[in-house]
Amino acid sequence: MSTVLHFPRRGLRTLTAIQAKLLLREPAALVWLGLPIVLVVVFGNIPAFLTPAADLGGKRVIDVYVPTLAAMVPLFLACTALPMTMASWREKDVLRRLSVSPVPAAGMLAALVAVMAALATAGVAVIVAIGALAFDVSTPGNPGAVLASFVLGAAAVLALGLLIAARARTGPAASAMGVPLMILNFFASGLYFPVAQMPHLLQRVCEFIPFGAVTAAWSGQGQLWQHLLVLAGYTAVAGPLAARTFRWE
């Protein structure tokens, strides 16, 4: 309560703007945002990826990869950019200095999440637009379900990334937790190996990993409400936990 009274709203806006600027000054931002976009363009120019394939149920490889590449953007940002930024600030005592200013912990996290969410939205929009306009990729299944699961999925991984960000003491510690989380999500989303070709049990397990649930919702696999619930659950648990356990030093 008092936190809200004593911390001007202007502060949160400036903090968000500065965090966005700093992030874009990192060369790694090119990887987080640029790589998935480059991959869509590259894949879209491989002729074999543009012809329907029988083992994909008549879909083209590009149809399968656009959603997966779109998922890479929030995953890169949530699992690496977010925790590593915060951990390096902690390591360099940037957070210590902020802790004697009027910024509340929740404000710090909120600003960083806002930046990541905005960048993720922008990145995904570009990829989807390229896919739709240049390579004629159409949204699979039910667009409402796709959008809902994608937004909830991004929120879920951001919340998990935030939890790492709240705790990790150093940059390497943050990537030691964030990178496996990212790879797990890539795996569950079928980046390495199509989910449909996995053993049944593994497919079920994948549905409980955020981007596995997103992919399942996307392809109409299993119960939609169950996937959305899983995703919302991650956010509801990890988000507040991050704010509560935030470590300034």
Add this chain to the structure above:
Amino acid sequence: MAVIEVEHLHKRYGHVTAVRDVSFQVEQGEIFGILGPNGAGKTTTVECLSGLRQADGGRVSVLGLDPVRQRDELRQVLGVQLQSSGLPDKLRVREALELYASFHRQPADPVELMHRLGLAEKAGARYKKLSGGQQQRLAIALAMIGRPRAVVLDELTTGLDPHARRTTWGLVEQVRDTGVTVLLVTHFMEEAERLCDRVALIDRGEVVAVDTPAGLAARAGQRQRMRFRPSAPLDEELLRALPEVAEVAWHGPVVEISGTGNLVHAVTAQLARAQIIAADLRVEQASLDDAFIALTGHPDTD
């Protein structure tokens, strides 16, 4: 009215007692120094009164606020420069000031502050590219950006070259001249002597003495020492006859006299009567340094 009140502060880290029993009061408008050897508990003390750590015992009040319970209100009126703190490498000076300004209800003007602290031509420079002195000036600027009524500066000049240190001292005096109460942690005696109205000497978590720098030096004893080269042969007995003189020793052509009271005056008057000139005269008064060693029983280990 006291701006900062610390009463019987006690703070442990696990088994280590960092602050055993510290009490002092900082009055409105003064520069109050906390002096002490490494590990004495200086930083822990200021962290407790900045609301960064919760005390295990005792009472702390800053500008009438409880630093832990009223932390958010305190942040608006107390500026803090921590001993270890940083900024993102790629943050520019102007951005840092604008960012911290936005956290306060009535901030100072970042541009004016940059001019006052000699950072104007570095406005667009990244934090990492600043020299140590410039980083410290930025630290002062950030502590001042919220127009605080009091500031805590922990080891402001450690790691600066003598020139930058002197410039920084001037800035601290400027801060005080705008009516802001300053709590300064240091282990440079010279800094305390030059800047502080009063000093608390802390050793092993306890206050050894609170006094003016001159008062502390006086407690270390009235002993003074003078050395000079007499222009003509000097009869030692003339000097020993003076009640102020305790010892006379020769180092080649140089005589060293130690004693108490108005030693310098008594000796020079005696020399004048004997028509001897004291060449290369040097006088050493008991300094805060001596007080430090006398009162803590060991030299500063830094």
